[in-house]
Amino acid sequence: METLLEVTDLRTRFALRGGFTDRLRGRAAGSVKAVDGVSFSLRRGEVLGVVGESGSGKTTLGRTILGLARATDGSIKLEGREITGLSEGAFRPLRRQLQIVFQDPHASLNPAMTIGESVGHPLRIHGVAKDREQARSRVVEALERVGLHPAEQYMSKYPTDLSGGQKQRAVLARAIILGPDILIADEPVSMLDMSVRAKILELMIDLKRELDLTYVYITHDLATAKFFCDRIAIMYLGKIVEIGPAAEIYDDPKHPYTVSLLNAIPEPDPTKSVARDLPRGEVPDAITPPLGCSFHPRCPRAFEVCGWERRDLRTLLEARWTRMPEPEYAAEREVIGSLDSLDVPGTSARIEPASGHTAAEVAEIIERLRADAPDDPFWKGVAEVEEEDGAIAIRFHEGLEPRDVEEGPSRLQCHLYDPQALAAAEAARGSVPGANRSDDGPSSDRGVTN
Amino acid sequence: MSDAVLDVRNLRAWYGTEGDPVRAVDGISFEIRSGETLGLVGESGCGKSTLGRTILGLLPEGAATAGEIRYRDRNLVTATPKEVRAMRGPELGLIFQEPMTRLDPLVTIESHFIETLKAHEPDVKEKEMRRRSLDALGAMGIPPTRFKQYPHEFSGGMRQRIMIALALVLNPKVLVADEPTTALDVIVEGQILEILADLRRNFDTALLLITHNLGIVAEACDRVAVMYAGRIVEQGDAREVFAEPAHPYTRALLDSIISLATTDLKYIPGAPPSLIHPPPACRFHPRCPNAMRVCSTKDPVQVAVAEGHVTECWLHGPEDQIPDGGEQPLERDEIAVAEEA
């Protein structure tokens, strides 16, 4: 099978408009790395699922491939030809090969154009049809192919006259009318009712067969992805954390995030209401992502080198205070001064006691924190806790950036499967006096989830 | 087993239009006991959101209601707007679908809570208000250090949790949650469902969970009611209804769910009907694979399929009310794509 699309280390960054004074000076304030080093190849005839939650960058990835968002770095090769950095004019003819179906069927069609006009517009844009007759017959053919039958009845209708499923069919017709090679489907069924989803998915499968299409199926729904996709890429905060054959992903998920995504899918079977081991917390802020592996604050299996930092300490403290009744919380809160220093990323933390309190009291709170859940992965990341100049200093092990590792047919970014990282963790453990050597390695314990 | 906290009987809520009214809720009866979670499930256009709003008296001006909503010896349908307004909050709580837009962006979370408590329980001391607020937020996993932050500093999932805490801080007896997780990611959704499951265990709140997602219902609800075209076609214990669905619509809906275990795709032909001119007699008959002649001529009667499990479907009788020949299959035209949703 030939490779249609080759994506290598793709990056798309958006600059943020800052506050008032920043805007006045025309300066950007920080940026979001929506796509942060994504690599994969797409083979002809396959369906590649790109799965992730909001903030994962999956939609931006789709838009970057289509030239709707500008890649900041990296390369995308379509049939061997580089397409990043192309001008709009140079990209235009390529659009005959690359089409997209968006998420919201109610908003993807121009309300001012009839269905016939909308579906036929690509023909006009690319000057493909010889004359009106030919254009019309091709539109009819496209409409019939997507199941909008009889086509004549739909040609003169406006989008507001159609239901959601019918609109999505029209959008598909518009996307296939030029005979593209690759179709990027961004959540094509998530806004449709459950009883209609199956119909549209079936249509997409039929189209794939009849027209030899290659799909990139972007979704947050692993269930429909399982049905539809040959390979699946799981995205988290701009990176692909796991990519492999669909069967492998579902039968033997390796990355802890993949595992939690699969666990989180509600099973419509009341007899199976089992505790789902959900990771704590939520997708973090993309402007200042966590150090090391972005998933580490939520990962039940994180260990020494995953990138522990100050902000994780703050999260843990806050979680503890959330569970405490107010008077106790107030008492503890008083001891610790400002927590602002813990908001900035860093591999060492320093907690000053508030005036009138001593470092020893702070140390005690840290001890209680540890006693709450000594098996929490966080403590693996702590190298030492010691008093320093009247405050408590906590040093973390140096975190490593995850790199691609092959594990069976899949490729993933996870230190648990990286021999180099495991070795570094072993070394780190050795350097910490009194560390629990008897701990089973990171690959076996499930850790504590809140 | 406790008594029903909310008892709805033959409720109807119609919206006025320039032509015929929209019969969004058209004869619905159910009850919820304290501590129980009832899942109200249906697809878009079945009237389930309207039902939620009707219970809380939040319908727009052009809408009319009839029937009974019995809450604590009062009929909310006939109560004055002022009375209902007074109950909203301390007695009847509501969680909306989109947490992004339901909190006042100009006001801190602290103010949201204090104002709410002041409005409904003015005698409570400031300190006590703070304690209750932090407790409610804590139960939702919101750290007390963020009490004074603004809504935009929280993510969508956290905002929804704040909304739930805000609804719970007044200890309402009945909580209506209208698609609380639809706008959220799947992991966050799971977290919120865990919270709602806790509710069942630790509080006495009766929860009406309105959703289109059957997976959530299986996870979080004790009983389920399936809604179609303004009517409840089946209701009963969640396990039972999922295991042995009585109504063809329920069965078709369950079949059409795409889960990890799905091996082939099934769907329901046709589209949900217009609520202005619903089909005569059984509203599902145009799309029902088991439709009989009687289904298009006579309104189905509610029958009990098992203890606490009822449905309205001629397939389950009562036999003596079906006229002769009524059991013959119904002749219909093929449903074309033209009529699909």
Next chain:
Amino acid sequence: MSSIGEIPGSAAPQSPEAEIKNEQRAAGVRRLIGQIRTARGVPKWILYTGVGIVLFFLILAIFAPLIAPYGFADSSSGGVDFPKQAAPSSEHLFGTTVQSTDVLSRIIWGARTEIEVVIVAVFFSLSVGVPLGLLSGYVGGKLDRGLVLVMDALFAFPYLLLAIVIAFLLSDKLGQGIITAALAITIVYIPQYFRVVRNHVISVREEPYVEAARALGAKRRTIIGRYVFFNVIQNVPVVATLNAADAILTLAALGFLGYGLQPTQAAEWGYDVQRAISDAGAGIWWTGLFPGLAIVLLVTGFTLVGEGLNDILNPLIRYRRVRKPEIPAEPAEGEK
């Protein structure tokens, strides 16, 4: 509101929110016509009254040569001199002015002047303001920032003063004619169209169907012309009618101040009012009242059209007039 060309079983709008959403998805012109057709109650009458008044003056303007008894500068007819400042009589229904011209004729010819100027002014304003708004809104960036600055500055200027200055400057080059007056009024109103269109374009620009057009490979001008344009012009008719009302006032003001048309070129109500000031002291009421009334009436007409359109196009206001339905006590057997 029924959808045009209903497909059986297609999603019928249910709750008011769903229906409003559905309506808002229909594009500009279709929606306008649909909504006007289904309008009821007070806004409908406001609109019809306004249209009636405007039509009345339009007829006066178009058929002036046939309707007006005399020419606008005639001080005699058939050899007979008109009396000076004569009270209304059978020959001069509205009386005569100090220059012995017939008031009624001047009113009718004046209608032609007003309508001509208004049409030219609105046309120019539209053709400059709308495209600029489209371009600025869609392209954004420096062009947008620059244009917005210019437009806001224009907008901030007291409009009458601006019109006077422009009329003054232009009268050197183009003489004091209809075009001059129209242009002076035009420039003042361009920012209004610009702003209304630009703001709408900015929100439409983010809509999926515009992005879909880009994904199809449509050129920028195609996108602006076919995808954006028709979806942003709903508010333009309202602005145009209010523009017309303002134009008349401005023209009258210019005429009043002596910067408008010359009396020999055309009749103009504002000029007549100015001339009538000295008459008022002498108890001569007809020279001032009728031109004044004409101004007020025509301006009101346009304003009513504008307000009526505005009310009709705003779905949220519409819904309060919906009737609460009667729910029958018990549903009849077999009929639910």
